[in-house]
Amino acid sequence: MKLLCAIFFLLLLCSVAKAEGMGRQVVPQAATPAAPSSSARSLFVLRCAGCHGMDGSGSKLGLVPDMRRLGNFLRLEGGREFLIQVPGVMGSGLDDAQVAAVSNWLLATVAKDSVPAEHKPYTAEEITRLRAKPLVDVAAARQALVAQGQALGITID
Numbered sequence: 771m772k773l774l775c776a777i778f779f780l781l782l783l784c785s786v787a788k789a790e791g792m793g794r795q796v797v798p799q800a801a802t803p804a805a806p807s808s809s810a811r812s813l814f815v816l817r818c819a820g821c822h823g824m825d826g827s828g829s830k831l832g833l834v835p836d837m838r839r840l841g842n843f844l845r846l847e848g849g850r851e852f853l854i855q856v857p858g859v860m861g862s863g864l865d866d867a868q869v870a871a872v873s874n875w876l877l878a879t880v881a882k883d884s885v886p887a888e889h890k891p892y893t894a895e896e897i898t899r900l901r902a903k904p905l906v907d908v909a910a911a912r913q914a915l916v917a918q919g920q921a922l923g924i925t926i927d
């Protein structure tokens with residue numbers, strides 16, 4: 771009898787836990803508050819880290835650049851735009867506010883030490899504008915930025 775009671779109790783616990791889980795799933799997206807840093811971090815983990823690595827260090831083998839000096843792009847003309855116009859960001863499936871949140875999070879954490887003091891965070895409106903003009907040739911655009919950096923003594927990895 772004791773055993774039966776225990777099993778019944780466990781089943782009850784399970785169904786309560788399940789019902790709670792289901793309740794959470796139906797909460798509409800719009801009801802969640804504007805992306806705090808923890809959710810920007812989850813966006814990074816879910817949508818970016820698969821290629822870029824959890825620490826943003828990228829992969830030489832997969833030709834995925836290191837993100838830890840990303841802030842150096844912000845010192846170059848067109849660099850701020852480039853960081854948003856790359857295909858991984860453009861095609862991430864994230865909305866404009868989420869792209870702004872994850873990019874701002876990256877620059878405030880992973881790439882923190884490379885970001886110039888006068889940098890202003892991205893806004894959703896800026897992302898909307900940049901999305902309207904994607905890069906035609908990513909490699910060429912990056913190469914031009916690397917060259918611009920070399921002339922100014924700014925290293926782009």
Ligand code: HEC
Nearest residue numbers: 817818820821833834835853856857858859862872908912
């Ligand atoms: C499918 C793999 C993949 C995913 C997913 C991905 N990226 Fe990338 N990312 C790349 C590759 C490869 C490059 C190198 C340039 C290129 O070929 O697009 C790159 C370049 C970049 C760059 C430019 C850095 C540089 O040094 O040139 C930024 C910024 C960036 N990604 C941000 C993101 C963000 C933010 C996300 C998530 C929303 C993301 N990426 C998701 C593969 C990916």
